[in-house]
Amino acid sequence: MASSLKEVYEKTGEYEAFYTGGDIQWTTDGGQFLCQCDDVIKVIDVNTLCNTLTIGVSTDDKDGTDQIYTFNMSHDNQTVITAHKSGLIKLWDKDSGRQVKVWKSGHKGAVARLAFDSNDTNVASGGTDGNVRLWDITHHTCTSSLKGAMGVFTVLKYHPDSSKQLIFGAADDTKIRSWDSKTGKDSIVYAGHFSKVTSLQFTLDGEHMVSSGRDRVLILWKIGESKALRVVPVYECIETIILMPPTFKVPNFKKKLETEGIYVACAGEKGAVKIWNVQISRLMFEQSNSLVSPSTEEGGLAVTHLLYNEARNMLSIATADHNIIIHDLETFTCVKQMIGFTDEILDIIFVGKDETHIVVATNSRDLKHYELGTMNCKLIKGHTDIVLALANFPTKPNVFVSSGKDNSVRIWFQDEQNEIKCFGIGVRHTGSVGSVFTSQTSDRFFTSVSQDNCLKLWTVPEEVDNIDQKIKSSHTELAHNMDINCVAVSPNDKIIATGSQDKTAKLWTEDLSLLGILKGHRRGIWCVRFSSVDQVVLTSSADSTLKLWSIADLSCLKTFEGHESSVLKIEFLSKGQQIISSGADGLLKLWNIKSSECKMSLDNHDGKVWSLAVNKNESVIITGGSDSKLVTLKDVSMEKREISAKEREALILQEQELLNLLHDKKLVKALKLAIRMERPLHVLKIVNEVLKYGKDKLSDTLKEINNTQKETLLRFAAEWNTNNKNCHAAQLVFYVLAPEIISGNLKVSSLASLVEGTLPYTERHFERLTNLLQDLNFISYTVNCMQPHAVKNVE
Known part of the structure; x- marks a missing residue:
């Protein structure tokens, strides 16, 4: 049973923002977009959506970033020019992302617009100070300063015919001004x-x-x-x-x-x-x-x-x-x-029979429908305000439910062409609908909870072809006194659980009669889930804990502590034996219920992890949060176990081989194998065996091993040297290898720290042996002094 438990999930993919607003340009061949993204420009391949290059990270930035206010790409697509918060203008090679030149803009404020002339030899910069400066980019010298406009420049362009020598700009004064680009003189004003x-x-x-x-x-x-x-x-x-x-x-x-x-x-x-x-x-x-x-x-x-x-x-x-x-x-x-840029990711679900697609609710009224293999996306329109929650039907994986700030719930259907259609709308709530959950054994009903403190049961229409038909709620209950954050349906559809900001979770029957109240959390409850195998319910709270409750007597069975802030999402794994949880601390944690221990903790997000989707066979987990990142994780427990088993097997074979070599007195081969296996005690045993044949034998044996092995041996010797019993062998190894180190034939990577760690023990051993020698000499002297008296007495 234990072998079916998950041990580790590894990150296999990450889909993050590449355009956060600002300037955007398309290369002439149509293959790439240059997008402003936070403090850099990301070059995105149109076909693969991969970020092929990042422009804007230069070594002369003290903190690594210097915010880009605007950028422009030359007509030949070879050069990119950027204007920065620091007042610098930088020139970049577009293909390599290398910084070519940098100079001060000379504007009193920030640079709002940049423009290349038709020959890509001159650049204009329009500032927030109402001035335009013209630059010869070969020498990066300012050739003219054009005045006359007022406010921040919104438009700046050279006339495409270079023979006309005209540059046009418009600022906050709403007039389009033109100047002679060679002399810098005013030309016509277009008002x-x-x-x-x-x-x-x-x-x-x-x-x-x-x-x-x-x-x-x-x-x-x-x-x-x-x-x-x-x-x-x-x-x-x-x-x-x-x-x-x-x-x-x-x-x-x-x-x-x-x-x-x-x-x-x-x-x-x-x-x-x-x-x-x-x-x-x-x-x-x-x-x-x-x-x-x-x-x-x-x-x-x-x-x-x-x-x-x-x-x-x-x-x-x-x-x-x-x-x-x-x-x-x-x-x-x-x-x-x-x-x-997806903004905050609020919820994720797998959709379709083969789970090849996911639907993502972000801080937007539009749902995003991704194909997992390519991350191609389609926007799904319908809601009129931000979508907050999603839920799919286990029995009908191509049907799912959404709810949002527009106080509505919607039912969607994915057809065979992977197109999404809405076939039901429910508008009975009077507040934002924060959570939905579907029937687990059929596709006939789903539940929703809202800021209006109500829990509703909705009937799913049988006809999926009727677009946007109105759906009815079969039951409504005023469930809590404060906002209800979550709802869940038991695996047999007999019990419904709700969790609220009032610090309690409540259990309800199918017709919304109250079964019981779960009290014990110190702060609001964010998520609630039923176990698929046991009569237990799991809750997570803003008090940083998870609690496991008995449905029979409503008692708290276990409390899991480990998150540093609110636990936002939870799911049961491994047939109810494990829990996966995500929190506002950015962590994803895997728990074993029986031992109450946290088996794994992953830190893939920079903010709250609002959403957590697990596929049917629990091999893939997708998380999303306030950092707008979608992270895909794969269960590699089996692979890890197989690798571990192979390593164990190889180790047993090596140990057997080592024992055979020692038995056959093949000491050089045994030494090499023991060093390779990183076994200091076995190596010590072999060195002591060699020393039985004298110090010269040790010197001859150590000539047979290579420098890497000698370095490992020195490390082992430093370890032996810490013990009085083994210092003799250690000191002899140092004695044999010291001439090679001094001559430079043997180069040891962290020699200083090795010597530093060895010297105090060596000095202690030397002092102890010196004292021992003194004692021996004193005993010998005493014995010698006593002998003449003994002889006289005999006579």
């Missing part, structure tokens, strides 16, 4: 926006430009004329625009020759991409399959960046939730979804 200018694009012929702003308009300008050619109202705050290529196709849109014009794709507040012909102020296309939720507040943001890649004919959308969604431009179908 037309009444709010922050968010984006600026130039037409291919270089004669026109289009700007967008938070004032809900697109403006078409002719370069060199300060008056707007056309102002196009778009009825939403626009954060980003891109100019469409001369020939492009999107669904339900055919360009006619008479309507040839300047086509601009824009996005912002509403989360959908729209394409406008700005020359005739007409909306030509509006995205109908947007995966981006509109902004919840007026003037807020849903989309932060639009990026077009000509090589792949794809459009990518970076959202305010830090997701990157790539669409094929011709069909506008979603090709890939990349989750840059």
Whole structure:
């Protein structure tokens, strides 16, 4: 029975944030994204989602990091320039991540925008001080300082035609200013926006430009004329625009020759991409399959960046939730979804018959549906506020339940194409629904608990094809006086347990009659679970403990202590013989119930571990927490046991061989084997055996072993030297090997510490032997003095 117990889980994978907001750029070949992530830039492979390189970690940072405010990549994709909190501007090699140059920006405040000219030989930096500085990056010298703007720069761009020698910038004063990039003199000011200018694009012929702003308009300008050619109202705050290529196709849109014009794709507040012909102020296309939720507040943001890649004919959308969604431009179908930053991970469940997918509830209204093998993700829309909890049906693994801050519960179904559809919505709670749990023997009901202090039983609809049908609660009970944090259903569906902030857990019957109250925790209860084999229930609490209770008499059977703060999630393992727990201290602990000991403690997270999902055969555990990391763990107990058994077997064979060699008096071979086996006492025995044939025999024997073995022997000798009985052999080993060390033929890696540890004992042995010798001499002298008297007496 004991052999089936888990002993160790090892981390096999970690999926962490790669885009936490800020700038993002797409390489020309479409293969990589450069994403701002906390204090660095991560280079992400579009196909594999792997972080291939990190740019921004330089050796001259005292604390290892210097926050990046903004970055830009050169047109040839060879160079990346970054502006830092320290006031430095740094130049990096994009392929190796190596820092090439660094210099001071010279701005009074932070640098808000950076731009390369079309030849990638000059860079402009726009600061929060309203100034633009132009840099020759070959010599990293400032060639001009452009003044006139007020406030923080939001847009900064060189004109793509280098012969025009123009640079454009817009700051908080809402005007687009232009300067001569060679002389630094003011050129034309383009005044037309009444709010922050968010984006600026130039037409291919270089004669026109289009700007967008938070004032809900697109403006078409002719370069060199300060008056707007056309102002196009778009009825939403626009954060980003891109100019469409001369020939492009999107669904339900055919360009006619008479309507040839300047086509601009824009996005912002509403989360959908729209394409406008700005020359005739007409909306030509509006995205109908947007995966981006509109902004919840007026003037807020849903989309932060639009990026077009000509090589792949794809459009990518970076959202305010830090997701990157790539669409094929011709069909506008979603090709890939990349989750840059998940915020806090609140719950995880395995989905599907083969458990190839997981559903993750993060600090978002959208659920994230991952394929475990590739970590490809799909966003599942439905909830209107943050999703808090998930639960799946053991009898129907492709059906699961979710609940959220929108006071609702939803039932979802994963079809054979792994598409997720909602087929039931329950909206009877009056507060956030913090926990759900499903029936364990059927798929007919599930339970939910809420901040309204109510416990509800819901009936699952039989038809899964009816989308978004309303579901009813069959029973409701005011269960606790404070927030209810958790609910669980027993393996036979006969008992329901709830745990609350009121420090108690309660047991209920199927029709929600109270069976009993479990009292004993000193703080609120976070999680409750039934054992699959015993009549016991397990609770975890903010008092840092886990408690095991008897269902029969409601007594506390055991308390497990070891976590340093709240224990947030618990599960039974190994047919009820073990417990796995996760806590606010970032630790995952494995407990043996019988012995009450903690078998394993893993520290894979930097914050609270809110979620813990175990697959059916308990071979894989996935954890997630406040650090936005998903960590996959694999049970390697069996492998460890096999390795240990093989090592034991090999050791027995070696010991037998050693005994045989000693028996046959093959002392050199025996010495080599004993050293290899790291057996100091066996080595001592062999050395003492050799010393029976004299000191010279020891010297000859030690010539037969190599330097590594001699070094190990010296280490053993230092160990023997600590004991009076064995110091003779140790001192003779030192005596034989000392000349080799002095001559340099034998190099010992930690010689100083070896000598330091050996000297005090050697001095003690020397003093003891000196005293012994003195005593012997005194006895000899006494005996010699007594002999003449003895002779006289005899005479």
